[in-house]
Amino acid sequence: MKKTIKLLLIWAPVTILVFVILETASRVVIFSFPALGKKYVEYSPYKISTPDDIIPSSEKRTRIDNNYLQEYERVRLFLSDRKNKAQLIGDLEPNLDSIWALSIDHPYRVVSNQAGIRRKTNIDIPKPSNLFRIYCSGDSFTFGPYLSNNETWPNLLERILNYQNTNGEYEVLNAGIPGYKLRQEEELFVERGYISDPDLVILQALDNDVPNYGDNRFQRLSFPDDSVSDSLSYKLKLLIRKNAERFALIKLIVAAKLSMNGLYETQVEEYRIQREKGNRRQGTIITPQQKRASEVNDVWTNTTKKDRLEKYKRLNEKDFSKLVNFIRSKKIQLLVVLFPTEQLINSSIQGRNQVSEYYRELTASYNVDFVDLTPVFKSNEETKHLFLWPWNGHMSFKGNLTSAKALAPIVERYKR
Secondary structure (H helix, E strand, O other): OHHHHHHHHHHHHHHHHHHHHHHHHHHHHHHHOHHHHOOOOOOOOOOOOOOOOOOOHHHHHHHEEOOHHHHHHHHHHHHHOOOOOOOOOOOOOOOOEEEEOOOOOOOEEEEOOOOOOOOOOOOOOOOOOOOEEEEEEOOHHHHOOOOOHHHOHHHHHHHHHOOOOOOOOEEEEEOOOOOOOHHHHHHHHHHOHHHHOOOEEEEEEOOOOOOOOOOOOOOEOOEOOOOOOOOHHHHHHHHHHHHOOOOHHHHHHHHHHHHHHHHHHHHHHHHHHHHHOOOOOOOOOOOHHHHHHHHHHHHHHOHHHHHHHHHHHHHHHHHHHHHHHHHHHOOOEEEEEEOOOHHHHHOOEOOEOHHHHHHHHHHHHOOOEEEEOHHHHHOOOOHHHOEOOOOOOOEOHHHHHHHHHHHHHHHHHHHO
């Protein structure tokens, strides 16, 4: 006991002194380079190809969000005050029109309507009697990063369904938010998504939903995630977030990380250009997306991580049960759709697709319809063009179109 007290008496002042020195040095750096505390340094210009008749060239620079996670923080704060926002059914900031740049060289335009969903036109609430409304719930695979609104599968699905229908009897709502898992999707729909009075809910599933259930980067402020909120990691991130503007040291660390991301994205893009030119001497970069995807697949296949996988399966099923019961109480139909990733298409154990098997069993136990789009992607002759690889694992426009075409006849059966 005495030894412990002695160590504390020695190391506590030393720790405080080191922190004071680092904090002072950080303040000097931030004072000298004020941009470091606000955004990452731009090492190459953005490549903006948006036509001037859509967004005037004079506005393009001012409408770019350098880091869309900062945009999410602003949106979360906006949504935390939900008074007088009864018209919202989604978690996007309403009436948004800006260019998002998650990747430094691939900005894209995001437009939302007054209901806070990724849609240019507003919707009628209450719903017109002759309208069949579909609510699409999901993460980035539904939201559609790096694509414009009209290139996402919910928008394409609506256009396909109404192609020969002059009355426009179908309306498909894109309520996807990047990073959301079933926990956040269930919370959003129960809180206000149901106000749209949909006839059908399409719940998008992905191979990383279950393994990433403990990821707390995308929590909704109105509903803290009780499955991880008591973890040391969550508390540490919360502490950093709350004090990011107070301490220059934290500010500098965040700025350095974002600056490295900027350098990294530029290097990935340069390697891609060199490979397209046939320069095979350029090395291969394992991108963060590829690394995370590999880790996700490892959770499904690595027997040593079975306990963690089972834990997250239980949490996922708990929230799935809540959503199913709520949807049925509102007399709404539900369809769960598993969207394939590059890893899901190329990986299996003894010919088995564990992710598909899991969702098939889960939905069957609740008597919910399930569709796996993996075979559709596998049988496509242009499979490699359905994703944005090698620089990103999300679906390309072709992937979104393939998904919409496959879902259209299935959705029509629900209306009949």
